[in-house]
Amino acid sequence: MKLTLRVWRQKNADADGAMSTYEVDGISADMSFLEMLDTLNEELILKGEDPVAFDHDCREGICGACSLVINGDAHGPERTTTCQLHMRSFEDGDTIDIEPWRASAFPVVKDLVVDRSAFDRIIQAGGYITAPTGAAPEAHATPVPKPDADFAFEHAECIGCGACVAACPNGAAMLFTSAKINHLNVLPQGAPERETRVLDMVGQMDEEGFGGCTLTGECATACPKGIPLVSITSMNKEWLRATRTSGKR
Amino acid sequence: MTRTMWDSSVGKKTVMAVSGLIMLAYLVVHMLGNLKIFFGSDEFNDYAHWLRTLGEPFLHYEWALWIIRVVLVAAVVAHATSAYQLSRRDIRARPTKYVHKKPRASYATRTMRWGGIILGLFIVWHILDLTTGTVHPDGFQTGHPYQNVIDTFSTWYGNVIYIVAMLALGLHVRHGFWSAAQTLGVGSRARDRALKVTANVLALVLTVGFVSVPVAVMTGVVS
Numbered sequence: 001m002k003l004t005l006r007v008w009r010q011k012n013a014d015a016d017g018a019m020s021t022y023e024v025d026g027i028s029a030d031m032s033f034l035e036m037l038d039t040l041n042e043e044l045i046l047k048g049e050d051p052v053a054f055d056h057d058c059r060e061g062i063c064g065a066c067s068l069v070i071n072g073d074a075h076g077p078e079r080t081t082t083c084q085l086h087m088r089s090f091e092d093g094d095t096i097d098i099e100p101w102r103a104s105a106f107p108v109v110k111d112l113v114v115d116r117s118a119f120d121r122i123i124q125a126g127g128y129i130t131a132p133t134g135a136a137p138e139a140h141a142t143p144v145p146k147p148d149a150d151f152a153f154e155h156a157e158c159i160g161c162g163a164c165v166a167a168c169p170n171g172a173a174m175l176f177t178s179a180k181i182n183h184l185n186v187l188p189q190g191a192p193e194r195e196t197r198v199l200d201m202v203g204q205m206d207e208e209g210f211g212g213c214t215l216t217g218e219c220a221t222a223c224p225k226g227i228p229l230v231s232i233t234s235m236n237k238e239w240l241r242a243t244r245t246s247g248k249r
Numbered sequence: 250m251t252r253t254m255w256d257s258s259v260g261k262k263t264v265m266a267v268s269g270l271i272m273l274a275y276l277v278v279h280m281l282g283n284l285k286i287f288f289g290s291d292e293f294n295d296y297a298h299w300l301r302t303l304g305e306p307f308l309h310y311e312w313a314l315w316i317i318r319v320v321l322v323a324a325v326v327a328h329a330t331s332a333y334q335l336s337r338r339d340i341r342a343r344p345t346k347y348v349h350k351k352p353r354a355s356y357a358t359r360t361m362r363w364g365g366i367i368l369g370l371f372i373v374w375h376i377l378d379l380t381t382g383t384v385h386p387d388g389f390q391t392g393h394p395y396q397n398v399i400d401t402f403s404t405w406y407g408n409v410i411y412i413v414a415m416l417a418l419g420l421h422v423r424h425g426f427w428s429a430a431q432t433l434g435v436g437s438r439a440r441d442r443a444l445k446v447t448a449n450v451l452a453l454v455l456t457v458g459f460v461s462v463p464v465a466v467m468t469g470v471v472s
């Protein structure tokens with residue numbers, strides 16, 4: 001298939017960017033979206049032009065490195081990561097707009113690459129457990145009720161891609177932060193830091209300049225891992241509980 | 250790093266939810282009270298007088314009314330301040346728009362800010378009109394609320410301002426009530442439908458109840 005791409009090009013963090021138009025031909029419907037961009041970049045390199053910078057790593061939907069807002073949708077029209085999006089979701093002759101994640105907490109580094117280290121700092125603020133290191137403990141030593149295990153697992157699926165922030169009209173990181181907090185706060189292993197975790201991670205989230213939640217629901221619609229909007233409700237509940245019980249108001 | 254209620258975006262949103270629910274509870278009672286206008290001027294004026302003697306003899310004349318007024322003013326100020334500060338944060342967090350635009354969230358969700366501003370202006374006008382009488386069309390008569398209401402809804406602009414504000418109220422409550430449940434952490438997958446239905450019913454009943462008064466004056470049902 002033959003496509004017209006309108007891609008955000010920006011030399012570096014300080015430069016002004018703009019949309020540039022490219023034509024690509026010979027795209028197979030079985031290619032992934034990233035392979036389609038690889039095709040474009042090969043042509044650009046052969047022509048001596050600067051290839052389009054974009055993030056990617058595993059290309060199997062598990063690492064969270066790939067991004068891209070495609071025709072206004074984070075990760076494009078299907079509910080999956082950009083690396084798992086295939087060109088069969090588009091028609092021959094389509095014009096496709098490709099933009100970076102937009103949020104002031106995710107500054108553009110180059111072209112379609114943004115700096116998502118704000119997420120790392122949110123994790124550093126409390127997205128871990130204090131466990132003694134050494135040999136793996138006996139799996140049955142700490143029983144976890146099945147519903148809690150399921151709840152934790154559902155939230156553990158978050159790959160930290162940032163599509164929720166990109167989709168949110170307020171550039172909020174509530175869905176990501178709630179997924180990380182809920183995952184650990186429900187488990188006995190996460191219990192010792194239950195209060196400090198939610199207070200510190202929400203505090204760091206604010207510090208990074210993410211917006212607040214207006215319950216628009218765009219984040220949950222965009223999330224490739226299906227983290228639900230009620231995840232934010234659960235986090236609010238944990239936050240209110242922590243402000244009440246921790247005595248650290 | 251610890252945060253107080255007011256420092257945190259989640260805390261400010263809590264302030265907004267609680268103050269919103271206080272105003273909502275008041276509005277339900279206020280709307281039901283307004284419906285007394287359909288039983289004639291004596292009953293409506295008596296009801297208005299009773300509001301002033303509420304709580305007597307334990308409370309002094311008009312004390313209960315003043316307590317309600319203080320709570321409501323505090324709620325409006327807290328709500329508007331947190332709405333303003335949170336909105337500023339939200340706009341700063343997303344300064345660059347996407348080139349490829351898509352219409353998104355529901356109408357009620359998208360109009361929370363403008364709807365809130367309309368409601369804020371309406372509250373001011375409404376008090377100047379029917380409480381202090383400052384902007385009232387003909388001679389405002391203290392102690393004769395029935396006649397004052399008829400006078401207001403005998404002007405075209407009185408009807409327009411009021412009805413537009415009540416439609417804005419319906420939309421605000423439709424998204425607001427459900428949102429407040431999420432903010433306060435009482436929403437859940439199992440309760441989601443019930444909360445949405447309650448939000449819609451509240452919004453509809455409030456709007457229809459409030460709007461029925463100017464419509465009744467316009468059509469001569471109440472005169």
Ligand code: HEM
Binds near residue numbers: 214270
């Ligand atoms: C002074 C006028 C008002 C302004 C400026 C205002 C503004 C706002 C804004 C901007 C929001 C947030 C929307 C969002 O986060 O998506 C909101 C939420 C809300 N408003 Fe208002 N509003 C006003 C009056 C009212 C009134 C009269 C009520 C009573 C029914 C009310 C009830 C609510 C509720 C329950 C919420 C939801 C809080 C939450 O999301 O947790 N508001 N308001």
Ligand code: SF4
Binds near residue numbers: 159162163222223224
């Ligand atoms: S919540 Fe979903 S959209 Fe947000 S970072 Fe995690 S996986 Fe990505």
Ligand code: FES
Binds near residue numbers: 056059060062064081
């Ligand atoms: S490249 Fe790893 S999730 Fe897409």
